[in-house]
Amino acid sequence: MEWKKYYLDIILVPLGFMICMGYHLWLWHKVRTQPLTTIIGTNARARRLWVSAIMKDNEKKNILAVQTLRNTIMGSTLMATTSILLSSGLAAVISSTYSVKKLLNDAVYGAHGDFMVALKYVTLLLIFLFSFLFHSLSIRFINQVNFLINCPQEEEEEEEDQHEHEHEHEHEQVGIIVSPAYVSELLEKGFVLNTVGNRLFYAALPLMLWIFGPVLVLLCSITMVPVLYNLDFVFPNNNNNNNCGRKPGKVVKQEITSTDDDLHHHFPCSV
Numbered sequence: 001m002e003w004k005k006y007y008l009d010i011i012l013v014p015l016g017f018m019i020c021m022g023y024h025l026w027l028w029h030k031v032r033t034q035p036l037t038t039i040i041g042t043n044a045r046a047r048r049l050w051v052s053a054i055m056k057d058n059e060k061k062n063i064l065a066v067q068t069l070r071n072t073i074m075g076s077t078l079m080a081t082t083s084i085l086l087s088s089g090l091a092a093v094i095s096s097t098y099s100v101k102k103l104l105n106d107a108v109y110g111a112h113g114d115f116m117v118a119l120k121y122v123t124l125l126l127i128f129l130f131s132f133l134f135h136s137l138s139i140r141f142i143n144q145v146n147f148l149i150n151c152p153q154e155e156e157e158e159e160e161d162q163h164e165h166e167h168e169h170e171h172e173q174v175g176i177i178v179s180p181a182y183v184s185e186l187l188e189k190g191f192v193l194n195t196v197g198n199r200l201f202y203a204a205l206p207l208m209l210w211i212f213g214p215v216l217v218l219l220c221s222i223t224m225v226p227v228l229y230n231l232d233f234v235f236p237n238n239n240n241n242n243n244c245g246r247k248p249g250k251v252v253k254q255e256i257t258s259t260d261d262d263l264h265h266h267f268p269c270s271v
Contacts, residue, residue, distance in 0.1 A: 009116065012214040016206055016221030023225050024199065027232055039232055040195065047187055052180045054149055062150050069146045073139055076194050079201060080135035086204075087128040094121050120210050127204045134197035141190030148186065151178045202228075 027038065035041025054065045202224065209216035 006116070009210075009214045012218045013210060016218040019218075019221045019225060020203060020206070023228065027228075030233075037234055039234060042234055044188055044191070047191070048180075048184045051149065051184045051187060055151075055180045055183065058150060058152070065149050066146060069142055069149070072190075072194075073142050073146075076135045076138045076142065076197070079194075079197060080132050080139065083128045083132035083135065083197075083201060087125055087132065090121055090125045090128065094118070094125070120207070123210075124204060124207050127200055127207060131197045131200040131204070134193045134200065138190045138193035138197060141186050141193065145183055145187045145190065148178050148183050151183075 027040075031038050031041045035045065054061050058065075206217045206220040206224070209220050
């Protein structure tokens with residue numbers, strides 16, 4: 001293995017990988033320490049409130065819960081299907097006797113050897129396989145939530161007989177275990193796995209560009225970080241920050257007063 005042929009791949013590809021990994025480690029730290037500043041933490045808090053509201057008034061909202069979870073399962077199923085189809089296509093390319101590198105030798109910077117071409121395709125194949133695995137596990141957990149969220153919650157009785165049947169004790173224990181906190185935990189596991197699967201799928205884009213050279217891997221990694229930053233973090237509105245210290249009644253009253261002044265200015269009363 002000559003250094004002149006492989007130095008671009010050895011330097012640029014790990015550098016792009018480290019940029020993406022560094023961003024996601026920083027994002028994970030923010031989610032753990034300041035969850036409400038991130039979309040992931042804010043959505044997780046909202047989902048816990050949603051599960052509590054659904055299970056509290058299950059008779060009226062059970063259809064809403066099933067439809068919402070079904071849409072989530074459909075999204076994970078689509079991503080899992082796409083990942084396994086791409087994995088199958090890459091496996092077919094790897095096992096093919098046709099040499100793909102012949103068409104790219106003149107247009108690609110970096111190494112062109114058989115080992116490097118095989119490494120590129122095998123890396124892509126592993127990324128898509130792991131993305132499929134995480135999406136499949138996500139579907140498993142969300143399917144469990146689909147059943148448990150409609151589990152009836154019995155109200156606590158003031159007095160309980162000490163001599164009850166065995167099946168009644170088991171039914172009470174199930175009611176205690178299948179609580180909103182337990183269902184929320186399962187739902188969060190499903191969404192965390194879904195997020196990891198999506199991030200692996202995004203990471204496949206720079207690796208796919210590696211087929212055309214290591215320079216594109218670095219450029220794509222640098223471009224993805226600001227795009228993901230704008231999608232992962234909550235940017236507060238300045239108007240909301242200015243109104244945070246005021247009482248709600250005063251804010252509403254000010255808005256109504258200003259609206260009335262505008263109306264009188266544009267449409268003066270003739271009386």
